[in-house]
Amino acid sequence: MATNPTEEALHAAIVETIHRARHPLTTEEITRALARPARDPDTRRALRQLVTLGILHSCPRHRYWDRDEVQVHLEHARGLIAKKPMTRAQLTQALGRLGTGASKSWRERIFNQLKEEVGVYVWPRVGVYRSDRLSTRPPELELYLKKARREFAVVSKRLEGVGVSRLALLEALVGEGGLPQPGLREPPGPASQPETVRPPRARPAPTGEADLDFQREVAEELVFAWQDAEVEAARQSLSRILVNLGAERLGAVGEEVSFDGTVHRSADDLFPGDPARIVEPGWTMIRSGRARLLAKAEVTDAGSA
Incomplete structure (x- = not known):
């Protein structure tokens, strides 16, 4: 602390000088900018006190x-x-335009510090971007899946020509068993032998947000296939894959619930809280403590039964 009027005046002058500055100042710059002459040693001592x-x-x-x-x-x-x-x-280049005088290597470290903050997402390199990018938004999956979708469409078309269904290819994509032998078609359904239920396979934990988003994207595709499947055996197979991915059924057939438009859909004129009965379960997925609705449960008016 300042111990005499002279020191107090010097402290006040230094604070006022720095307050007017648009960037950090060196001891020499501060000394030269003071209205009343001061020695560098006095300025340095005053600066140490003001920092303390x-x-x-x-x-x-x-x-x-x-x-x-x-x-x-x-x-x-x-x-x-x-x-x-x-x-x-x-x-780093954009921060340099602040004009604070911070070195390039120092500004580069800001990238690393920002990368660890909650609410900041890493966009892995893709396309013309040969290094990771940072954003306050999750990665746009379309950038990463565009090429994969094109390749999947090409492979799917080729394999369908030799009897491998799109469902079988999706199973292989998410790691549920291998591809069937070329030339063999899917069993026709109920008339075929019942499938052997295999225990869930241990899957490695996702390594990042992009992996989680990819799993959710695959799960949504599988839910659409599950909803469209007319053969019960195919539905059961898809259900196992979804469970292995971490998806959970939302309700059960016949279960009576209060209608909630956020998780239920219906062709009937239902209002929130109306009695309803589930005719087709929905699907949800929980990752990193966050729930992601994959498909709403279909319900009908239970009051009209």
């Missing part, structure tokens, strides 16, 4: 500011990646 008191912040390369330089850059970086995903090089 929490009035000023010490910045890299012996610079001082009345703002936390790290937080200033992080706040600006959050705004930048909220507008569009950015690579390390793009973010």
Whole structure:
């Protein structure tokens, strides 16, 4: 703390000088900017005291500011990646335009720190982007699945020509057994031998948000196939795959519930809270503590029964 009027005046002059600055200042810059002459040793001592008191912040390369330089850059970086995903090089260059005088290597570390924040998503490299990008939004799956979908369509068409159904290919895609032998078709349904129920296979834990999103995307495709399946054996097979992916049934056939439009669908004129009966279960998936609705349960008016 300042112990005499002269020190108090010097402290006040330094704080005022730094407050007017748009970027951190060195000791020499502060000394030159003071209205009343001061010696560098006096300025340095006053700066140390002001930092200790929490009035000023010490910045890299012996610079001082009345703002936390790290937080200033992080706040600006959050705004930048909220507008569009950015690579390390793009973010480092954009932060340089703040004009704070921070070095390139120091600004690059802001990317690493931002990467660990809650609410910041990593977009893995794809297409022309040869390095990861950061964004405040989850990765746009279409960017990553576009090529895979084209390849799946080509492979599916080729295999259908030799008797391998799209369902069998989907099973192989999510790891449920191997492809059937070429030339062999799916059993026709109830008349065929009952399938042997295999225990769920242990699956490795997803390594990141992109993996979880991919699993949800596959699960949605499987739910659509499950809803369209006319053969019970195919439905049972798809159900096992969905369960292995971590999906859960939403309700059971015949179960009486109160109608809730967020999880139920119906052709009847039902209002929230009306008695309803499930005619087809829905599906949901829980990952990282968050529930994702894959398909609503179909219900009918239980009051008219």
